[in-house]
Amino acid sequence: MRLFIVSGTSGAGKSTLLHSLEDSGFYCIDNLPLALLPAFAQQMVEAREHPYEDAAVGIDARNLSRDLSQFPDTLAQLKALGIDSRVVFIDADDDVLIKRFSETRRRHPLADKEHSLAEAIREERRRLEPVSSHAELIFDSSGTNLHQLRREVQSRLSNEEEGMSVLLQSFGFKHGVPVDADYIFDVRCLPNPHWEPRLRPLTGRDDEVAHFLENHFEVNRMFEQISEFLGDWLPQFEAHNRSYMTVAIGCTGGQHRSVYIVERLARHMKHQGRDVLTRHRELG
Numbered sequence: 001m002r003l004f005i006v007s008g009t010s011g012a013g014k015s016t017l018l019h020s021l022e023d024s025g026f027y028c029i030d031n032l033p034l035a036l037l038p039a040f041a042q043q044m045v046e047a048r049e050h051p052y053e054d055a056a057v058g059i060d061a062r063n064l065s066r067d068l069s070q071f072p073d074t075l076a077q078l079k080a081l082g083i084d085s086r087v088v089f090i091d092a093d094d095d096v097l098i099k100r101f102s103e104t105r106r107r108h109p110l111a112d113k114e115h116s117l118a119e120a121i122r123e124e125r126r127r128l129e130p131v132s133s134h135a136e137l138i139f140d141s142s143g144t145n146l147h148q149l150r151r152e153v154q155s156r157l158s159n160e161e162e163g164m165s166v167l168l169q170s171f172g173f174k175h176g177v178p179v180d181a182d183y184i185f186d187v188r189c190l191p192n193p194h195w196e197p198r199l200r201p202l203t204g205r206d207d208e209v210a211h212f213l214e215n216h217f218e219v220n221r222m223f224e225q226i227s228e229f230l231g232d233w234l235p236q237f238e239a240h241n242r243s244y245m246t247v248a249i250g251c252t253g254g255q256h257r258s259v260y261i262v263e264r265l266a267r268h269m270k271h272q273g274r275d276v277l278t279r280h281r282e283l284g
């Protein structure tokens with residue numbers, strides 16, 4: 001019996017996340033008043049035919065502030081019922097959210113004549129902080145389209161297996177640091193294939209780039225130290241019932257070095273039997 005509590009900033013993709021779960025067989029309720037969540041959880045436990053064995057509820061900033069502030073207590077009530085309750089939060093950069101609202105001409109639920117859209121977004125994050133601070137999994141939809149987000153949600157949530165799911169993500173620092181990362185490793189100190197004209201149009205997935213990087217001692221040493229670190233500490237998180245982990249590898253543009261390290265780490269960790277997903281943010 002699983003209950004996902006889905007929250008996030010308006011415009012980030014909370015409804016898309018819920019729809020993806022619904023398509024995968026979850027019983028979903030959007031915009032449930034937080035005060036009613038314990039009653040719904042009790043119904044999950046008492047239902048004889050267990051129609052709610054996999055359920056998800058959407059919680060947003062339109063809830064009463066006092067209810068949101070008491071979210072930690074509400075979450076404790078759910079866990080006391082024996083329900084596997086997990087908080088999933090989706091967010092995006094401010095400029096991305098502003099652009100999305102401008103393109104759709106929708107009104108932000110907290111915006112009014114006295115508050116600009118940017119102010120409403122900041123206030124929304126403040127109100128949701130008691131929820132986001134308990135999130136086990138955070139999605140950053142800044143660099144994803146609707147279809148990419150659906151695929152990632154379905155990969156990480158709907159087909160969950162035993163053990164911890166690890167997402168390895170490459171990114172470029174010049175495009176911003178991902179907000180959903182649990183660990184971030186900076187590989188900008190490594191030799192850059194960008195300065196080799198024949199390698200510049202390629203990516204870290206190409207053999208020519210891989211051969212170039214593998215011929216440098218510091219690249220292999222960086223890979224060994226990152227893989228050793230993750231090998232030591234991921235089991236510790238897993239032992240404390242952590243189900244998801246996002247590890248981000250960043251270089252300058254997110255095209256060569258970070259992509260190569262992510263691909264190499266993924267092969268190494270899959271060989272060890274780990275459930276690994278990869279995402280290359282700047283490659284689309």
